[in-house]
Amino acid sequence: MRFLLIFLAFCSFALGQKVSSVATLLSENAAIAPNESFTLALKLExxxxxHSYYQNSGGVELPPTITWKLPEGATAGPIQWPTPEAKEGFSGKSFIYSGSPVFLIDITPPPSLRPGDDFTLTASATWQICKTSCINESAEFTITLPVSEKPEADPAQTEFFQTARRAIPADPAPSIQYAAKTSGKTKDAIELRFTKLDPEPTEFIPNEPYIKALSDGGEVSTSGEFTIITLLRKKIDFLDNPIPQGETVSGILFADKALAIPETTINADAQPAPNAPVAISIGKLLPILGGMFLGGLILNLMPCVFPVIGLKIMGFVQQAGENRRSIALHGLTFALGVMASFAVISGILFAVRAAALRDGGESIGWGYQLQNPWVVLVLTLLMFVLGLNMFGLFEVGTAATSVGGNLQSKSGHSGSFFSGVLATVVATPCSAPFLGAAIGAAIALPAIQFFSAFGAMALGLATPYLVLSFFPSLVEMLPRPGAWMESFKQGMSFLLFATAGYLLWVYSGLIGQEYLLSPLLGLSLIAAAAWTYGRWNLPHKSKRTRGIALAITAVFSIAGILLALPPKPNKLWQPWSEARAQELLSEGTPVYIDFTAQWCLTCQVNKKVAYTEEVLKLAKQKKIVFLKGDKTRPDPAIEAKLQELGRSAIPVNVLLRPGEEPIVTPEVLTPQILKELFNQVP
Structure with a gap:
């Protein structure tokens, strides 16, 4: 009843308001054709x-409606709603249009029209505008358009209608699949489960009045390959009337742009449909095949592979008694070993992808792999260690070389086949700096195109051997192995370091930049481990020296990896603002604020040392809300707050209690300091 009185007061106040919108009905066409749709626009200034309202106003306010009077046989489509904004209203979020919204409607004239006729329609539009009160408005329109054999656009309206269409939420890409299910102990929440979204959604505006917006008590989380948006149900409206509940959900998803999510049924246990690989045209496939073939060729320039080419061809010549036909057969056998190895590798990769589609619901790919912090960390460490190896900080692989020599020394075609297998094993780990883009495209293809792409890469690796086996005299034209190979090897290490740097940047985006210091220190320890191994674990060193070197290498490596591991997900901290802190205090909630910065080493040490499970459990018991004031970049609001607290440098940690003086902690924190601090909260 209280809400009703307030609402009636607003409406009665509005009767005296001398404000009104300017409404216009515009046609995109200067002339229309029989049975061919054209678009009208209702513009409200x-x-x-x-402001006026979206189709779901979020409250009891009324959205625009249009009643049409059309010639017999003509039809009008639904209103195409532009993207609204979410505004705090009297009973939660309202979804509004300020300024000059434009609503598009498609009209289809009847096929019975004839060129030279006139097509006349009338429209009666109603809408509601609100500020602190609400006013109902309406307008009548009549439009007459000539009929011709072909529709004619009105050039004066082209830009206007293009702008209006850009304001309408776009359809989601086929890769974005989603399902809806009930959630929560009382089934009062709705869980929208999307295939992984990037960037993370910032808002979801529902079309249904019984669902609240994401910003109205909802939350976003991730689970495996899914992004989960949890929305709350709305049970009563502004007037305390019950809202009829439905079992479908649709709306507008805000991520990098606004997307129109179609209506779907809310099931008890729904999952998004898997994204099946989609075949691409020959025009798009050929560049991928070319990139994979070129990448295979480039692998032959790796220091571990290049010297083998000439030696292997001479081995063909010796085994075949310099018979050109036999030499060519050995070359083909070698290429067959390469192709067979790639078939095994790509077959394993294809099986893994099929399992991911069947069990996880989302296709895998190079880009998708880089959404997993564990995968990115492993790739970062691999590229970094391989770079240290190629730079000469340490050497490994003598045993593998010996095995390769034994295989290559086998007589006959079996030796050539195993040499092809060995060349693949040695060369493929070097693919990351050169083939990332091509592999990323190839891995998302259906079976035939998938295996064709990896077959092209295998052919690229085998081509030099095939050419030299058919034309063995070309061996004399190859550069002789020498000191230049070591320089080339060290130069190639910088490509691996660049790849490791890129992956580290990706990793920081996944774990949060505030946690990047630990992986950097971890990589430093791993580099120290590699240096120790390469410097002291040498054949001419004593057994005791080599043992100590191996122990130090193991300790540094393990410590480095542990430091680099992804941190546990942390939803403890909320962004600080003075308004947010005061809001919590007014509700009787104690607030703990950490004024910190990414460049503040003491701040980072505090985070690692002080916030133990016991401390966080105590804070939860005391219902303390944690706020973080990030001073990584200059922030006048934080500077002003620090001055108010009598501090000028960070870290500054302060406990605020309702009605009490602030308690500022020492700069260096320990678990004991925080436990004593939080125990001062009743």
Whole structure:
């Protein structure tokens, strides 16, 4: 009843308001054709600070409606709603249009029209505008358009209608699949489960009045290959009337752009449909095949592979008694070993992808792999260690070389086949700096195109051997192995370091930049381990020296890896603002604020040392809300707050209790300091 009185007061106040919107109905066409749709636009120009409403207003306010009077046989489509904004209303979020919103409607004239006729329609539009009060408005329109054999656009309206269409939420890409299910102990929440979204959604505006917006008590989380948006149900409206509940959900998803999510049924246990690989045209496939073939060729330039080419061809010549036909057969056998190895590798990769599609619901790919912090960390460490190896900080692989020599020394075609297998094993780990883009495209293809792409890469690796086996005299034209190979090897290490740097940047985006210091220190320890191994674990060193070197290498390596591991997900901290802190205090909630920065080493040490499970459990018991004031970049609001607290440098940690003086902690924190601090909260 209280809400009803307030609402009626607002409406009665509005009767005296001398404000109104300017409404216009515009046609995109200067002339129309029989049975061919054209578009009209209802443009509303609102008074300053007034707004109208989306199809779901979020409350009891009324959205625009249009009643049509059309010639017999003509039809009008639904209103195409532009993207609204979410505004705090009297009973939660309202979804509004300020300024001059434009609503598009498609009209289809009847096929019975004839060129030279006139097509006349009338429309009656109603809408509501609100500020602190609400006013109902309406307008009548009549439009007459000539009929011709072909529709004619009105050039004066082209830009206007293009802008209006850009304001309408886009359809989601086929890769974005989603399902809806009930959630929560009382089934009062709705869980929208999307295939992984990047960037993370910032808002979801529902079309249904019984669902609240994401910003109205909802939350976003991730689970495996899914992004989960949890929305709350809305049970009563502004007037305390019950809202009829439904079992479908649709709306507008805000991520990098606004997307129109179609209506779907809310099931008890729904999952998004898997994203099946989609075949691409020959025009798009050929560049991928070319990139994979070129990448295979480039692998032959790796220091571990290049010297083998000439020696292997001479081995063909010796085994075949310099018979050109036999030499060519050995070359083909070698290429067959390469192709067979790639078939095994790509077959394993294809099986893994099929399992991911069947069990996880989302296709895998190079880009998708880089959404997993564990995968990115392993790739970072691999590229970094391989770079240290190629730079000469340490050497490994003598045993593998011996095995390769034994295989290559086998007589006959079996030796050539195993040499092809060995060349693949040695060369493929070097693919990351050169083949990332091509592999990323190839891995998302259906079976035939998938295996064709990896077959092209295998052919690229085998081509030099095939050419030299058919034309063995070309061996004399190859550069002789020498000191230049070591320089080339060290130069190639910088490509691996660049790849490791890129992956570290990706890793920081996944774990949060505030946690990047630990992986950097971890890589430093791993580099120290590699240096120790390469410097002291040498054949001419004593057994005791080599043992100590191996122990130090193991300790540094393990410590480095542990430091680099992804941190546990942390939803403890909320962004600080003075308004947010005061809001919590007014509700009787104690607030703990950490004024910190990414460049503040003491701040980072505090985070690692002080916030133990016991401390966080105590804070939860005391219902303390943690806020973080990030001073990584200059922030006048934080500077002002620090001055108010009598501090000028960070870290500054302060406990605020309702009605009490702030308690500022020492700069260096320990678990004991925080436990004593939090125990001062009743």
């Amino acid at each position: 609102h008074p300053e600070e007034w």
